[in-house]
Amino acid sequence: MAESSVGAHRSSQLNDPWSVPPIYRLPVERPKVRVKADILPGISLAGTSTLLAFPLVYLWSLLAPTQRFRVYEAGLAPLDLESWHRFDSLAIFGFLSIGVGVLIAAVAWLMRERRGPVMLVAAVLGALGASAVGVLSKGMFLGKYDIAEPPSVGDVIVAAPTLDTWWVIIAAPAAAVVVYGICAAWNGLDDLGRRLG
Numbered sequence: 748m749a750e751s752s753v754g755a756h757r758s759s760q761l762n763d764p765w766s767v768p769p770i771y772r773l774p775v776e777r778p779k780v781r782v783k784a785d786i787l788p789g790i791s792l793a794g795t796s797t798l799l800a801f802p803l804v805y806l807w808s809l810l811a812p813t814q815r816f817r818v819y820e821a822g823l824a825p826l827d828l829e830s831w832h833r834f835d836s837l838a839i840f841g842f843l844s845i846g847v848g849v850l851i852a853a854v855a856w857l858m859r860e861r862r863g864p865v866m867l868v869a870a871v872l873g874a875l876g877a878s879a880v881g882v883l884s885k886g887m888f889l890g891k892y893d894i895a896e897p898p899s900v901g902d903v904i905v906a907a908p909t910l911d912t913w914w915v916i917i918a919a920p921a922a923a924v925v926v927y928g929i930c931a932a933w934n935g936l937d938d939l940g941r942r943l944g
Contacts (some may be wrong), residue, residue: 753760788861789869796851796873800880807881808888809834810843811908818898826903836908841918844881848874848922855923856930862939865897867927870937879910 812832849898855870856862892907934940 752863768930769884778792779925780865782865785861785863785865789865792851792855792858792866792869792875793862794869796847796870797876797880797938799847799877800884801887803840803847803877803881804884805812805888806843807836807840807885808908811839813892813908814906816904816906818900818902820900833909837910837912837915840881840910841915843872844878844915846921847877847921849926852918852923852930853878856927861882862941863929867924870927871920872921874923875916878916878919882913882916907918 810837814825814829814832816829851870851874855866858866886907889907892905894904900903931939
């Protein structure tokens with residue numbers, strides 16, 4: 748009796764035009780994160796990206812404004828509004844660092860067979876290394892501002908641009924994370940397109 752009622756219920760579902768048949772899908776194997784195969788390319792990317800510190804510092808030395816000081820008996824005092832250039836040089840270095848981070852993330856994303864979290868970490872470390880080495884070597888291209896003779900009282904001297912804080916080094920890795928994340932979100936594939944086929 749129960750079997751006939753179940754059969755009648757199934758036949759009524761099949762004859763009902765408004766019933767939606769269940770959708771059966773084959774189980775899809777999700778691609779796994781590959782770490783071991785991506786470590787060496789990630790180290791190469793991070794190490795090579797750190798070398799971008801030198802063009803970064805060179806461009807900064809060309810673009811960053813100098814500060815003019817007047818020499819007094821008590822010491823140096825900046826001329827009117829010259830102290831603002833401290834922020835200007837910091838902002839210029841920050842914007843150049845953002846450009847470096849975007850470049851590193853774009854190169855990491857173009858390495859299609861290696862896309863994934865390992866390359867993201869490598870891009871972030873490379874961008875951080877480029878910024879940190881850039882801050883450490885900021886005086887490399889500032890030799891033209893060296894003063895040959897001691898200045899006299901009343902003279903105006905031109906001082907090299909400076910970086911007063913280390914917080915600027917977070918600009919490049921932050922830009923790398925944002926750009927790589929946007930590319931991954933735009934891609935939308937489970938394996939981020941690693942498979943070429």
